[in-house]
Amino acid sequence: MRVLADMAGNLTPTEGDGGDVRSVAVVGAGVTGLVAAYELRRRGVNVTLYEASGHAGGAIRTTHADGFLAEHGPNSFVTSAAVDTLLQQLDLQDDVVEANPEANKRYVVRSSVMTPFPLTPAAMLGTSLLSFKAKLRVLLEPLVRTRTQDTDESVASFVRRRLGHEVLDYAVDPFISGIFAGDPETLSMAHAFPRVAELERQYGSLSKGLMMQRKRFSSGESNPATHEGHLTSSPAARARLISFVDGMQTLTDALEASIAGTLRLGCPVRLVHRQEARWVVDAGQDGASRSRTVDAVVMATPAHVLAAMEMSAPMRKFAAPIERVEYPPVSTLTLGFRREDVAHRLDGFGVLVPATERRNILGALFSSSLFPSRAPDDCVTITCFAGGARQADRAREDTDLLVERVLLDLRQLLGVRGEPVFAKHVYWPRAIPQYTVGYQAVKDAADTTEQQNPGLYLAGNYRNGVSVGDCVASGQQVAERVASYLTRAG
Template sequence: MRALADSHDVVPRPETNAGDHRSVAVVGAGITGLVAAYELQRRGVNVTLYEASGHTGGAIRTSHTDGFLAEHGPNSFVTSAPVDALLAQLDLLGDVVEANPTANRRYIVRNGTLQSFPMTPPAMLSTRLFSLRAKLRVLLEPLVRKRSNDADESIASFVRRRMGGEVLDYAVDPFISGIFAGDTETLSMMHAFPRVFDLERLYGSLSAGLMATRGRLPEASATDKAIASDADQRDVSAAPPSRARLISFVDGMQTLTDALESSLVGTLRLGCPVRFLHRNDTRWVVEAGQDGESRARTVDAVVMATPAHVLAAMELPAGLRKQAAVVEGVDYPPVSALTLGFERADVAHALDGFGMLIPSKEKRSILGALFSSSLFPDRAPDGHVSITCFVGGARMPERAREDTDLMVERVLIDLRQLLGVRGEPVFANHVYWPRAIPQYTVGYQAVKNAADEMESENPGLYLAGNYRSGVSVGDCMASGQQIAQRVANYLTRAG
């Protein structure tokens, strides 16, 4: 983590390769880095993709054991036109499976009972999830006065002001746990949900904003538009509109990252952490590899597609280190994913939905659970079901760190009480993520500003990933596509 001298004091290592014209180093082979490298390669750019671990895909990994399929990280994602075009290019459309349309219920636990979350206005009026007082409070939302300024505000503060504490506790809080594994009291409404934040800012209330936009969220920000405007007509981002679908693949999410990896043969360097990054005149020196075997390469541009905290382990020029210190401070609470398999007869609940989310007020060990075998086919053998539970996050980080036996014991208590599980699981797969999901906390603008400054003051350096432009798989894929287009434009301008 040593800060180096300014660039004019640094001499490139003697083994530095002069590199090739239009060459780019992509650092990090998670989904963002894979997509960025793939898109750059399509444009004829000479790409080298560095990955510190022994595998690609980051959190996207899939295990197959005794007929059970367990995802280590994301279980699905929502498509878009650019994503559909990418899947077609990778010849993956035949491997896609859409989420079971009959499993469209989202359950919320209240007072130890699963309640179906209302997805329509009539359902909102008839649901038992919310009291009459809470329903009236939602109906009165248009009368709530708009804030006098656009200052940053926590999600909890925003929702309490506009819709009341009960909606916060039994609607927003559990969904935030499902998306960010985060805390509504510390997460920023402006940065975690910018388009919802803009409904109040632009229209005075959420209801008025939804009516004005006919239920659609406001358009992308000026920054998003500027990025999109860079796309040329050959780019996947110019693909025709398509229906958004919640999908995975027949053999799980790793199908996607494996296909991207296969398309990048010859460009990928596994087990090769980047240790040194320095701008040398108009180009960049990237030194990577294990101790004693590191090699340097000079490239025209660098895409950092790693988690924010990875910057802390790299040697950077002093000026860049100062900005990077702000980005490195992004919090990633730990999360454990625990997939359990049961005989179908040992689970009383129908599991007729997407899954269940558990509000903080319920004081349970798990944040929520996906009914994996209901959502996609072939996730469990015949006569069995699988349930993927998530533990820890900002709510209970210490629980995420527990060993497998203790975690299974705690989780089973919740599953027995909430889903009527009997007996013991016949399958268990536990994956611990010590740093899981970046937290867009109040004041996150400082992180975004630092990232913007790193790019503007260091031409040819680009930062991408889930700490910057959204935490979902779809967000990360879009980030990779957009960064690739920006880099391609930079290389064109640079000649």
């Protein structure tokens, strides 16, 4: 249900707000910006949504070709009560498809062998993924002293201290690559996985903390379900791993259709500045810039976009740490094979590759096992990821060379024979923001920038979490904050 709302050519040279004191400009039409614009419009606010590229949705895009479905960015996301409400509002319930419950294995490579990741205590004791010494180290975790220093700590340091280096190498590092495409040596435990870090602070032990969470859940107090390292606290809704029958773009298409008439595609914002108690937004291509005066501005762009914009001194003064957020490159390579040419059963979610294994890929999703209609009946789809903080140069390679390198891994790990019958390569020069040690400076800069510039709001995956669900929540939350500001401002 693709509804394009390219209004860039319809702006008048002196487009203003016509006296409407409830007007907001949202900059960036990724999922955060789309949700923010949608929620503001539901509240009766006059919204203009600016997007520099020719399409909305940001990293969420879906390609259909030759019976295969390829996601350019996220392949799925976990629901929450807020997400379920949004899906109902957009009337997308019938388009939702839950992940195949039988495809629940997460494989991790060790010594070139794919081993199911243990999901229960009993499985952990029996797994060949960890040595006996490493398992004993995990069992002794409650005896490890709580860290007393109040300084930021890397994920690697935290895990080595509480669980040992082997758990870091074969249990944590591969999942870090799957979530952030990042390096556990540089990511901040407090900011990348705040709820896990909080377990140590609150209970003195991860094991004790998880046990307490389970007890509270069983008594109806909270829900210990996890996704991307975050513990949720809503007992009302069952968290589901979902996509859509026609792919992830279904969500952003529906949001785009719901705000038809407000979206300006191919219309980069070049300058944002305060004028008395309001804001002036200059946007458009070279030689065709237009100005609009609004009551508030939501910057829902990647952090690095701020560095390329012209901003007034009060804005630039506090935003410098935000502009320096790291975004390593990632390539997504979706490959289709004849089912008979893949020896592995592909009976799981996918496979993750620890850095110590020195492979070409960060991991791969068994897309056609996870969701239906991802490949023709006699074929399978495997979505591979390369690059990230681990091997940035790998992500930048051209398609032919990257396919060649990826096939080396797939042949050895999955028993792939022959050549792919389908290939879709998408290169993201700046993929996922890295919540590195010292990231509090970024969050403080965002807070201070907003405090010093009333009516300016910063939102997106560099601030409140990198998952699709986090971005949906970020859009909802910033819309609520803006609406409150407009009410106070009269």
